[in-house]
Structure formats: C-alpha cells, structure tokens
Amino acid sequence: MARRVDNKKQYRTLWIIIAVILCVTFAAAAVLFALNYVDSGVDPVSEMRAKNVILLIGDGMGFNHIKAGNIYSGSRLQMERFAVSGEVMTRSLTPGATDSAAAATAMATGIKTYNGRIAYKDGKNLTTVAEMAMAEGKKVGVVVTKAVTDATPAAFLTHASDRGETQSIAEQLVNSDVDVLFGLGDEYMYALADSIATDEREYCTTFQTIADAVQSSEKEKIFGLLEDGSIQNFGANTLAQLTRNALTKLSAEADDGFFLMVEGSKIDSASHDNNMQAMLNELQAFNATVSACKEWAAANGDTVVIVTADHETGGLKVPDIKDASEAYDALLDFDSSDKWFTKTGHTSVNVGYYIYATSTTPIVGSVEAVDNNGDIIFDANGEPVMVDVVTGYAEIDYSALMDIPEEIDNTDIFELIKQWLLTE
Numbered sequence: 001m002a003r004r005v006d007n008k009k010q011y012r013t014l015w016i017i018i019a020v021i022l023c024v025t026f027a028a029a030a031v032l033f034a035l036n037y038v039d040s041g042v043d044p045v046s047e048m049r050a051k052n053v054i055l056l057i058g059d060g061m062g063f064n065h066i067k068a069g070n071i072y073s074g075s076r077l078q079m080e081r082f083a084v085s086g087e088v089m090t091r092s093l094t095p096g097a098t099d100s101a102a103a104a105t106a107m108a109t110g111i112k113t114y115n116g117r118i119a120y121k122d123g124k125n126l127t128t129v130a131e132m133a134m135a136e137g138k139k140v141g142v143v144v145t146k147a148v149t150d151a152t153p154a155a156f157l158t159h160a161s162d163r164g165e166t167q168s169i170a171e172q173l174v175n176s177d178v179d180v181l182f183g184l185g186d187e188y189m190y191a192l193a194d195s196i197a198t199d200e201r202e203y204c205t206t207f208q209t210i211a212d213a214v215q216s217s218e219k220e221k222i223f224g225l226l227e228d229g230s231i232q233n234f235g236a237n238t239l240a241q242l243t244r245n246a247l248t249k250l251s252a253e254a255d256d257g258f259f260l261m262v263e264g265s266k267i268d269s270a271s272h273d274n275n276m277q278a279m280l281n282e283l284q285a286f287n288a289t290v291s292a293c294k295e296w297a298a299a300n301g302d303t304v305v306i307v308t309a310d311h312e313t314g315g316l317k318v319p320d321i322k323d324a325s326e327a328y329d330a331l332l333d334f335d336s337s338d339k340w341f342t343k344t345g346h347t348s349v350n351v352g353y354y355i356y357a358t359s360t361t362p363i364v365g366s367v368e369a370v371d372n373n374g375d376i377i378f379d380a381n382g383e384p385v386m387v388d389v390v391t392g393y394a395e396i397d398y399s400a401l402m403d404i405p406e407e408i409d410n411t412d413i414f415e416l417i418k419q420w421l422l423t424e
C-alpha cells in the first residue's frame with residue numbers, strides 16, 4: 001500500500017523547486033486551516049444504506065501478516081479481493097501503540113480513549129454501535145475465538161474503566177440484550193451459568209448444541225461458551241462454522257437487520273509469541289470466515305462486510321522474494337521465518353480496511369424445473385423446462401464509496417457502520 005517516491009539524483013534541482021512551492025502552499029494552507037474548522041473524517045455517504053453490517057476484526061493483523069498469508073495460501077486472501085480498500089490509523093490516546101481495548105472502543109464508539117478502557121472515557125460510559133443497533137430494534141451478534149470477556153468483544157457490549165474488570169464485564173454480558181454471543185467461556189462466565197439460560201436465551205457449551213439450537217430452538221437468543229482449546233483453526237470446529245451459525249440465527253430473527261462483529265482473536269496471541277505457523281493457521285481460519293461472510297452477503301443481499309484489524313502485532317517484516325515457491329519455502333522454514341517478527345508487542349503501523357457490499361438487486365439465473373418429487377420436468381419436445389430463479393445479489397455501485405479516503409482513522413469505522421446501519 002505504501003507509495004514509493006523516486007529519489008534519483010538528476011531530479012534533485014526539480015525537487016528543490018517543488019519543495020519551495022510546497023512550503024509556500026503549506027504556509028498559506030496553515031493560515032486557512034487556522035481560520036476554518038477542517039473536518040478530516042469520513043464524509044457522510046448518505047445514500048449508502050444496508051440492512052446488515054458484518055465487521056470482521058483480525059486482532060494484530062498487519063499488512064505483512066496478510067502478505068505472509070498470501071504466500072502461504074498461494075493466492076490473495078479473500079479480503080484483498082474486495083472492491084474498496086485502504087489504510088487505518090490505530091493510535092489511542094496513550095503514547096506508543098494501542099491495545100485491543102482502546103482500538104475496539106474507537107471502532108465501537110467513534111471515540112478515542114486510553115489503553116485498557118472498555119467503551120469508557122473520563123469517568124463516562126461510551127455508547128457503542130452494538131447498543132445503538134439494539135436500541136433501533138436490530139439484532140446483534142458477537143463471535144470470537146478467545147474468551148467473550150476479552151477486550152475486543154467487551155468493548156462492543158460492555159463498559160469498564162479497565163479491561164481487567166472481568167467480573168463486571170461478565171455480569172454486563174449476561175445482562176445485555178446481545179442476541180448471539182459465541183466464543184470461549186471463562187471462570188467468570190461459567191460462574192454465572194445459572195443466569196445465562198432464561199426463557200428467551202439458550203445456553204450452549206459445545207459446537208453440536210450450538211448448531212442444534214440454531215436449527216431448532218424457539219428461543220430468540222443464544223450464548224455459546226466453549227471450553228478453552230475447543231475452537232480449532234482447522235476441521236469442522238472453526239470460526240467460519242460458528243460465524244455461519246450466528247448468521248443463520250441472526251437473519252432468522254432479524255426483520256430490521258443485524259450487526260455482527262467477528263474477531264480472529266488469536267492472530268494477535270500467535271504474533272506476540274512470534275510463532276509464524278500458529279499465526280498462519282489463525283489467519284487461514286480468519287480468511288475462511290471472511291469468505292463465509294462474503295458468500296452469505298452474496299446469497300442474501302443488502303449486506304456490508306468490513307474487514308479490518310485493531311493494530312499490528314509483532315512488527316512482522318516479510319521479505320520480498322519474487323519467486324513464489326522460494327517465498328513459500330522461506331516462509332515454511334519456521335526456525336527462520338519466526339525471526340521475521342521483530343517485536344513481541346503491538347506496533348503503531350497502519351492496518352488495512354476492506355469493504356465488500358451487496359445491494360438488493362437480484363441476479364437471476366436459469367435452472368431446470370423440478371416436480372414435487374424432485375424430478376426434472378420435460379416439455380413436449382423432451383427438453384427440460386427452464387425457470388428463472390434468484391441465484392444471489394449484485395454488489396453495490398461502489399462509486400459512492402470512493403469518497404472514503406485511502407487513509408482513515410479507526411474511529412471512522414464506527415462512522416461507516418453508523419451511516420450504513422443506523423437511522424439516527
């Protein structure tokens with residue numbers, strides 16, 4: 001994404017002239033800026049409306065994580081194929097790199113806070129986009145691969161002056177109106193098990209009971225709190241499957257649309273550990289989940305899928321190796337590629353945003369007609385009778401989205417969701 005500047009020496013004179021012109025221009029602009037309030041945020045894109053918004057957050061997923069994922073999978077990850085993309089600034093009010101609490105708060109509330117705060121600033125709770133959606137009668141779901149009390153899910157559904165107030169966060173989750181909450185349980189949530197199951201809420205602790213409840217429960221809400229270690233990044237028990245279940249449940253209940261936040265939580269943990277193999281596994285699980293959301297949006301229409309990250313973790317630097325198989329071999333030499341991580345903490349580099357959106361315009365295809373027994377119907381000439389069916393929904397006209405700057409702030413993620421989803 002970074003733009004390259006040509007520094008060739010023969011252009012030095014030209015650059016000096018340009019520099020002088022720019023200095024004069026900037027001085028004039030600075031005066032104008034001082035005289036006028038300039039809003040650098042995302043401009044309202046009022047015509048953009050969607051019934052459903054899905055926000056996918058890859059915790060700790062920087063551009064080099066995605067670059068490694070592209071090499072590993074041998075093709076571009078799903079998010080990189082989305083029509084609209086750019087960069088997100090991630091800093092919080094705390095000097096240095098943001099943590100997940102402050103970054104999730106910025107995306108959930110549109111307000112920057114200090115590290116450690118959960119939808120909270122200066123003694124006040126900050127209303128989240130999930131709470132706003134619920135207040136407008138929309139359904140809300142949250143699906144994560146770590147504890148549901150962790151910073152990212154907590155910042156969309158609860159409020160705390162410190163992310164370590166896990167007891168309070170757990171109580172707030174149980175008392176919240178969130179419709180679908182899937183992730184790992186922890187001692188605080190399990191201690192509240194008796195108050196999780198209610199007349200209107202199922203309480204599940206296994207993948208099978210979650211799937212069964214999604215298919216057949218009369219209750220409108222489901223909490224699925226899995227044991228640690230049970231969310232594998234491959235096979236059937238994946239984040240993608242949990243997310244499909246959440247989409248099925250939310251859309252069955254949601255006449256007025258829904259907001260779903262999905263987090264690939266362990267991309268961050270693997271990067272803290274400088275463990276390339278674990279990072280790639282988590283990233284692949286996240287990528288499969290992005291694909292599942294894209295497929296759902298294409299099949300159901302009127303849905304925006306936003307993929308982003310809260311910050312970069314590990315200072316990952318993936319070398320440029322032109323030959324694809326050499327790059328792949330270098331990546332899979334984990335003793336070496338683990339050292340491509342240059343830090344064990346978070347960094348302040350920009351992360352990406354990627355947008356895919358479907359309209360209400362149906363795509364019509366032609367299929368062979370069948371009778372009640374499922375047998376193909378033939379006409380008098382022995383040719384199969386064809387009927388038109390809706391096979392999916394077209395993408396939106398993205399031209400209206402071109403107003404979104406290439407570089408946005410993490411608080412703008414909130415503004416975008418609000419513009420699409422909320423009336424107020």
Ligand SMILES: [Zn+2]
Binds near residue numbers: 346
């Ligand atoms: Zn982290």
